[in-house]
Amino acid sequence: xxxxxxxxxxxxxxxxxxxxxxxxxxxxxxxxxxxxxxxxxxxxxxxxxxxxxxxxxxxxxxxxxxxxxxxxxxxxxxxxxxxxxxxxxxxxxxxxxxxxxxxxxxxxxxxxxxxxxxxxxxxxxxxxxxxxxxxxxxxxxxxxxxxxxxxxxxxxxxxxxxxxxxxxxxxxxxxxxxxxxxxxxxxxxxxxxxxxxxxxxxxxxxxxxxxxxxxxxxxxxxxxxxxxxxxxxx
Numbered sequence: 001x002x003x004x005x006x007x008x009x010x011x012x013x014x015x016x017x018x019x020x021x022x023x024x025x026x027x028x029x030x031x032x033x034x035x036x037x038x039x040x041x042x043x044x045x046x047x048x049x050x051x052x053x054x055x056x057x058x059x060x061x062x063x064x065x066x067x068x069x070x071x072x073x074x075x076x077x078x079x080x081x082x083x084x085x086x087x088x089x090x091x092x093x094x095x096x097x098x099x100x101x102x103x104x105x106x107x108x109x110x111x112x113x114x115x116x117x118x119x120x121x122x123x124x125x126x127x128x129x130x131x132x133x134x135x136x137x138x139x140x141x142x143x144x145x146x147x148x149x150x151x152x153x154x155x156x157x158x159x160x161x162x163x164x165x166x167x168x169x170x171x172x173x174x175x176x177x178x179x180x181x182x183x184x185x186x187x188x189x190x191x192x193x194x195x196x197x198x199x200x201x202x203x204x205x206x207x208x209x210x211x212x213x214x215x216x217x218x219x220x221x222x223x224x225x226x227x228x229x230x231x232x233x234x
Contacts, residue, residue, distance in 0.1 A: 004182030015225050017178035020056065021065040021200070024049065025191055026208030030038035030065075033208075039083035046091055053104070055214045056136060059221060061173055065136045067192050071111065071145035085119050088142070092122040096129055103135030109170040110144035111152070139174055146194030155194075169195060176200065183209045190214045201227055 024045055031041030041087030049066060051117070056064050062087040066089070072083060094104075106126045115123070123142070144190060164171050180203070187204045189197060203220045205212065 007195075016060055016199075016221060017224050018060065018062045019065075019175040019177045019179075020061050020174055020221075021067075021177035021193055021197075022052075022181045023067045023180065023182040023184075024209040024212075025124040025186060025190075026184060027210060028148075029184065030208040031095070031117070037086065038080050039160045041210065042084050042087055043176075046087065048210050048212055050095065052212065052217055053136070053138060054102075056219055057104075059103075059218070061136065063139065065139040065174065065177060065193070066110075066139045067139060067144065067190075068109075069142045069144070070191060071143055071148055074114075074143075074193070075174070085116055089119045089122045092119075092126050096122075096126040097128075099138070100130050100133065101131045104130060105135075105137045105229075106130045107137060107139045107171055108142050109139055109149075109174070109175075110142045111119045112143070112150060124224060137174070139171055142193070144170075144192075146189070150195055159194075179203060181205060181220045183207050183212050 027041035027045040028038050028222050029041075030044060031038045034040075053064065069084065073084075096106065108123045108127065112120060149170055152170075153165060156164050156168035174196070176198065177193065177200045180193070180197055180200045182188075182202070183205045185206045186203070189202075193200075203223050205216060205220060207213075207216055
């Protein structure tokens with residue numbers, strides 16, 4: 001992309017994060033600032049996700065987890081919720097074949113109960129079609145809450161240590177993120193990956209999610225690469 005900066009070569013050889021999670025915040029504010037309906041903001045956000053997913057492959061990311069809809073988001077205006085769910089179902093149907101050809105594995109994490117039937121069917125089909133892909137794993141957190149995930153895992157837990165507890169999480173095969181990026185200027189996790197984020201590095205960006213460019217992603221990855229992770233040591 002003309003004008004965009006890639007990750008510096010020295011950072012590519014260093015601690016480039018393999019497992020990245022994103023809180024894609026700011027679609028509604030982007031829509032208001034552009035004088036368009038809020039669901040146009042969600043469409044713009046979906047376009048951004050598609051573009052950054054391709055960048056993530058180029059940058060060597062192996063797993064990308066994106067917060068798309070929280071358990072609290074059901075409280076938003078009904079028209080916005082209906083539009084978002086319809087858009088997501090359409091996007092999954094339209095883009096799954098393309099993502100499958102590109103080697104992306106899709107996995108949805110969150111509570112399945114309460115998800116509208118058509119969307120749930122699309123989610124299951126996408127997971128089935130892409131199950132064998134290994135180029136990049138895309139985890140989409142839909143109807144997701146970190147506390148709910150921990151409670152659900154605790155209800156399934158029959159004893160043991162952390163690894164035994166982990167098997168009860170929504171996607172036990174998902175690695176703990178090396179890096180969590182939040183767009184939109186807010187600086188909090190908002191009930192996102194609370195178990196998995198114990199030692200994640202956090203990067204907060206001012207851009208609203210639809211404005212999060214390839215260069216912005218590269219800068220966030222470079223910021224991660226400049227840090228020294230001690231995991232409680234020295």
